[in-house]
Each structure stands twice: as structure tokens, then as C-alpha cells.
Amino acid sequence: MQTFASRLTDALGPQVVHSEPEDLAVYAFDAYSQDRLPSAAIVPSDAREIGIAVRIARECDEPVVPRGAGTGLCGGAVPSRGGLVVSLARMNRIVELDVRNRRARVQPGLVNLDLSNAIAQHGIFYAPDPSSQKTSTIGGNVGTNAGGPHCLSYGTTTNHVLGIEYVDADGEIQHTSIDDPGYDLTGVLVGSEGTLGIVTEATVRLLKLPEEVRVCVAAFGDVESASEAVSAIIGAGIVPTALEIMDALITHAVEAHFHAGYPENAGAVLLVEIAGAHEDVAAGEATLAAIAREHGALSWRAARDQAERDALWAARKGAAGAIGRIAPNYYIQDACVPRTRLPEIMHAIDGIARDHRLPVGNVFHAGDGNLHPLLIFDRRDARQVQAVVDAGTEILHACIAMGGTISGEHGIGYEKRETLSLVFSGDDLAAMGNVREVFDPARLFNPDKIFPSGATCGEVKR
Ligand SMILES: Cc1cc2nc3c(=O)[nH]c(=O)nc-3n(C[C@H](O)[C@H](O)[C@H](O)COP(=O)(O)OP(=O)(O)OC[C@H]3O[C@@H](n4cnc5c(N)ncnc54)[C@H](O)[C@@H]3O)c2cc1C
Known part of the structure; x- marks a missing residue:
């Protein structure tokens, strides 16, 4: 019987498909780091090739994980159980620039900063600016609804995406637009972390550069x-x-x-x-x-x-x-509190880090109440690793107790899936699960992400 990888190779060619362990190693982690190899990876040139691969994956019962630059900080782009990684790296073009209407149609693998650099000559820019913008991609930013320092006044990615082209769980190419009457499907797809479909193009809003x-x-x-x-x-x-x-x-x-x-x-x-x-x-x-x-x-x-x-x-x-100058490893937490509680949470984080004997640095989007404590450690020391896990969890609990939440911008992914039930009820999670069910009843796309495992979330089927 033909293997999954050989079926993909027959359909798409060896220049698109990778299946050797040494080629797949690069897809086994993101900036959160997980180390799980996929069974195969493709680097397609267009949505049609992605559609073909999705149909083969579906027939072979192999999960599909979209991947941008892999700068995600919650394991979102890491395959949890083998399957297929779809790297959008080759689809990195500005397809159409409409300066007069201040919008652009771009492919998902386009690096965020490359867009603003390419259009600056027209006096316009793309506002969402994650600190990773020199590397992270528009597709990944759409996947996580990325924020950034300037999102305080301009809003996050969701406020700048006007329409999406995506490949659905049947391998078909679909389109959404915020101009469509009815449900805002564009808004549903932004921040869905690759669980509802693979974004193959985004139409984004551009702003005039300030005086x-x-x-x-x-x-x-x-x-x-x-x-x-x-x-x-x-x-x-x-x-x-x-x-x-x-x-x-x-x-x-x-x-x-x-x-x-x-x-x-x-x-x-x-x-x-x-x-x-x-x-x-x-x-x-x-x-x-x-x-x-x-x-x-x-x-x-x-x-x-x-x-x-x-x-x-x-x-x-x-x-x-720059933290690399201080210690070999850091863990960056991402959580929010109401702005008025910032002094209190800073004090609490300091106490938690002291209790666990960990140095902590704070660099954060203060205007949004979006915290990023960096817990500094050496992963070769098992005590420090456990201390980071415990301190990270305590910080999340402290934020929730102050009326905050478990993520400001990095997403839930694999890392925080079990903590989603700290802020949502079983009914809430079931409602979200129903949305996923409509897009992807076979749970082909990015399984084991966002939703808590069955043990902590009785109502959501996996
Ligand atoms: C140093 C550093 C600073 C950072 N600063 C910020 C910051 O200021 N703000 C912020 O929000 N984040 C920040 N991040 C986190 C990260 O850069 C963002 O989450 C970013 O949006 C991820 O983009 P990526 O291209 O690397 O996507 P990946 O990490 O490859 O993927 C992220 C998620 O999106 C999904 N995805 C990727 N491409 C697609 C697609 N085409 N269709 C559907 N789903 C897709 C993946 O499956 C995954 O779930 C930072 C990370 C680092 C390492």
C-alpha cells in the first residue's frame, strides 16, 4: 500500500513534499518548542496544491497543521500527532496593492514587516506590528490574531483583515469578506489558530502614515x-x-x-x-x-x-x-489584567518569582494591560524547569483573580489548552466546539490545539 508521503509526492512532486526525518526536524518546534515530528511536510506554491494535499490527508486520516514562520509562543504550529505540516513559506507575495482604497491582497507567507517596507513609498503602512514582525508572517498573524505595541490605538490583526481566502476541510477554496451580509466569517477565522482552515490569502487594510x-x-x-x-x-x-x-x-x-x-x-x-x-x-x-x-x-x-x-x-x-545575555533560556508568559490592576499584578509577579527563586523581567504592552513576564532559567536544571511551570501557572491564576485573562495576543495553542477552562464554562467551550464542528467535523485541522483535552472539558468532543 502507498504511504501518505508517497501519495503526496505523486500528486505534488518531490520539490513540494518532504518526508525525510532530517528535512522534517525543522517543523518539529516553534518558539515555545515542542519537538514533535510530522509524517510529512509540504511547501506549496498555491491554494490548489494545498487543496490536493488536504484531500489526501483526509483520505489517509492524517491531521493537517498550517505553519507560518514558527515564531508562535504556544506550540500552535507544532504537529501534536504526526500528520502533515503545510509551510506557507513559498507563498509570500503581495498579490495586489490598491493604494487609492488603501488595501492589499497578500499571500500568507509574506513577512509582516516586508509588507510595510514595500508600501512605505506610497505613504501607507500595515498597522499590526508584533515584536516578531521581522520574521512572523501575515498568515501566522491572522492565525493568532497577533497584537503588538501599536495595537493600543490601531487595534489587533482582526481590525485590519477585510477578507480571507482559505482552504477548507474538503480541500475546497473558499472566500470571506467583511462586506458580506450575514455572519462575520472573516472575524471567526482570525485567531482560529489553524483549526478551521488554511488561510491562503488575506485582504488587509492599510493606513496613511502619520504626519x-x-x-x-x-x-x-x-x-x-x-x-x-x-x-x-x-x-x-x-x-x-x-x-x-x-x-x-x-x-x-x-x-x-x-x-x-x-x-x-x-x-x-x-x-x-x-x-x-x-x-x-x-x-x-x-x-x-x-x-x-x-x-x-x-x-x-x-x-x-x-x-x-x-x-x-x-x-x-x-x-x-537580549535576554540571551543573562541566561540560556526564558519562558515568556502572556496574560492580561485590567489596566487599573497593573501595579498590583506587578507586585504579585515579583512575589511569585521570588517564591520560586527565579529572576523575572517585565516588558509589556502596558496600555493594553497585556503582561509579558519573562521567567529566566536554565533548562538543564530540572528544579528550575519545574519552578517556571509552577510560577507561570500562578501568574495566570493571579491575573484571573484580578479580572484578567490567560492570553493577550500569543494565543492558546497546545501550551494553554488546559487553562482555557479557567476562563470559560463548559457551555462556552461547547459553543466554541460547535463552531469548529461546522468548519471541520473530522477535526482534521490542528487537533489538540485551543480546546482542553476531554478530561477537563466534558462537553467538547475532540
Ligand atoms: C521574540 C518574539 C516576539 C513576539 N512578539 C509578539 C507580539 O508583540 N505580539 C504578538 O501577537 N505575538 C508576538 N509573538 C508571537 C508570534 O510571533 C505571533 O503569534 C505570530 O503571529 C506568529 O506568526 P508565525 O508566522 O510565526 O506563525 P506560526 O508560529 O507558524 O503559527 C502560529 C499559529 O497560526 C497558525 N497558522 C499559521 N499560518 C496559518 C495559515 N496560513 N492559515 C491558518 N493558520 C495558520 C498555526 O497553525 C499556529 O496555530 C512574538 C514571538 C517572538 C518569538
Whole structure:
């Protein structure tokens, strides 16, 4: 009998299909890291090839896992039980750019930043900007409903996707558009983490580049007072384009690596970006600086030019990589609290990390109340590994107790599936399971992701 891989190869050719263990190793992990090999992988050039592969997978009862750049932080792109990985790496083109209507049709493997770089000459940009934007893809961003520093004012990926082309569980090519009357199927697909279909094209909204962008840095004595300032800024009804906090540990690491000019003697720094017309930006900075000072800012300064603005952002977005200077491994938690609880959760995280004898650094989208504590450890030490698991869980519980939730932007994937039932009832999960059932009754796409296993979720069939 023909094997799964040989059927794929006969249909699509050896240049599209990979089945040797050494070729498959690259698909066995993402940035969360799992180490599970698929039975085969394809690197298709178009939706038609994906449709053929999906039909073969279905006939062979092999699960199908879509994959962008593999920068996901919850095991979403990692095959949980063999099956087929569909790498979208080759489908990385801007298919159509409509400057007048400010929209583009793009393939899923297009790297996020490549889109904004390619269209900057027209005075427009693509707003969702995950810190991984130099590597992560539009398809992966759609899969996770990615956020980023500028999503505070511009919204997350779901606010910028106007339509989707996807391959369904029958291998057929389907289209959605937010202009369609009836249910918002585009919205359902965004953030579905590859469980409902494989996105083969996205039509995205583009925005006009602002007249002026000002990036300011305020130093605070500690992360709690920086958090108070963030609550006060939003409470005053002002929404800058970004409000990011880095604590002392992260600031030291990024300065040692990037030399961007962050104040190294601060207990925490607040990175504020204001964008718009020149006079609005000037007035906005004056108001924000006054609020920051009222809440304990020790200093406030605006970057002088584009080079300095770029350096500050490169350091902020490269913070996770800079941690490599401190320890061999880090675990990045992703959770949310209401903004007013930021000082409290910062205090709680500090206590949890101390209890587990783990260094912790905080770098986060403060304006959204979206936390990213980085627990620093050495995976060769079993005690530290267990401590990270326990501390990560305690942080999630603390966030929930403060009215928050278990993920702000990284998604649920494999890592957090068992914690979904901490924030949703059995009825909620069953309703979500019904949506999945409509798209993919055979549960071909990305099984073992998002939904808790049967043990903790009686009503959701797997
Ligand atoms: C250093 C670092 C910083 C990060 N910063 C941020 C941040 O600021 N904001 C943020 O939101 N995330 C961030 N992330 C997480 C990650 O980059 C995002 O989740 C990103 O959207 C993943 O894109 P990817 O192309 O790597 O997708 P992958 O990791 O390959 O896949 C992610 C999920 O999407 C699914 N998927 C991929 N392609 C498709 C497709 N074509 N159709 C359907 N489903 C698909 C996969 O099955 C998987 O479930 C960061 C990660 C790192 C390592």
C-alpha cells in the first residue's frame, strides 16, 4: 500500500513534499518548542496544491497543521500527532496593492514587516506590528490574531483583515469578506489558530502614515509607579499610539545589547509614542509628560530624530532576544489584567518569582494591560524547569483573580489548552466546539490545539 508521503509526492512532486526525518526536524518546534515530528511536510506554491494535499490527508486520516514562520509562543504550529505540516513559506507575495482604497491582497507567507517596507513609498503602512514582525508572517498573524505595541490605538490583526481566502476541510477554496451580509466569517477565522482552515490569502487594510511620530522615554523609580502613570494616561481619555514598559532587568539587557539610550539607572522605563498632525503631537506630549511627572516620572525626553526613534523601537522589540545575555533560556508568559490592576499584578509577579527563586523581567504592552513576564532559567536544571511551570501557572491564576485573562495576543495553542477552562464554562467551550464542528467535523485541522483535552472539558468532543 502507498504511504501518505508517497501519495503526496505523486500528486505534488518531490520539490513540494518532504518526508525525510532530517528535512522534517525543522517543523518539529516553534518558539515555545515542542519537538514533535510530522509524517510529512509540504511547501506549496498555491491554494490548489494545498487543496490536493488536504484531500489526501483526509483520505489517509492524517491531521493537517498550517505553519507560518514558527515564531508562535504556544506550540500552535507544532504537529501534536504526526500528520502533515503545510509551510506557507513559498507563498509570500503581495498579490495586489490598491493604494487609492488603501488595501492589499497578500499571500500568507509574506513577512509582516516586508509588507510595510514595500508600501512605505506610497505613504501607507500595515498597522499590526508584533515584536516578531521581522520574521512572523501575515498568515501566522491572522492565525493568532497577533497584537503588538501599536495595537493600543490601531487595534489587533482582526481590525485590519477585510477578507480571507482559505482552504477548507474538503480541500475546497473558499472566500470571506467583511462586506458580506450575514455572519462575520472573516472575524471567526482570525485567531482560529489553524483549526478551521488554511488561510491562503488575506485582504488587509492599510493606513496613511502619520504626519509626525514622536517617541518619548520616561524613567521611573519602579515598575509600579510606571504602571500607575499608564492607568492615569488612559484614565484621562488619552490614547497614544504605544505605551510600553520595561523594568530594570530588561532595560539593562537591551541597553547592553542595543545601546539605544534608555536610562540604565531607572527602576522602569515607559516608552510612549504619539502620532498625528504636528500640533496635536506637540500638545499630546506636553499633556502626557505632565501626567507622567505627577505619577513619579524622574525624567522625560523625546527622541531627536528618526534614527533615535528607530533605535528605541529596535531595542524594545528585540528585548526577548537580549535576554540571551543573562541566561540560556526564558519562558515568556502572556496574560492580561485590567489596566487599573497593573501595579498590583506587578507586585504579585515579583512575589511569585521570588517564591520560586527565579529572576523575572517585565516588558509589556502596558496600555493594553497585556503582561509579558519573562521567567529566566536554565533548562538543564530540572528544579528550575519545574519552578517556571509552577510560577507561570500562578501568574495566570493571579491575573484571573484580578479580572484578567490567560492570553493577550500569543494565543492558546497546545501550551494553554488546559487553562482555557479557567476562563470559560463548559457551555462556552461547547459553543466554541460547535463552531469548529461546522468548519471541520473530522477535526482534521490542528487537533489538540485551543480546546482542553476531554478530561477537563466534558462537553467538547475532540
Ligand atoms: C521574540 C518574539 C516576539 C513576539 N512578539 C509578539 C507580539 O508583540 N505580539 C504578538 O501577537 N505575538 C508576538 N509573538 C508571537 C508570534 O510571533 C505571533 O503569534 C505570530 O503571529 C506568529 O506568526 P508565525 O508566522 O510565526 O506563525 P506560526 O508560529 O507558524 O503559527 C502560529 C499559529 O497560526 C497558525 N497558522 C499559521 N499560518 C496559518 C495559515 N496560513 N492559515 C491558518 N493558520 C495558520 C498555526 O497553525 C499556529 O496555530 C512574538 C514571538 C517572538 C518569538
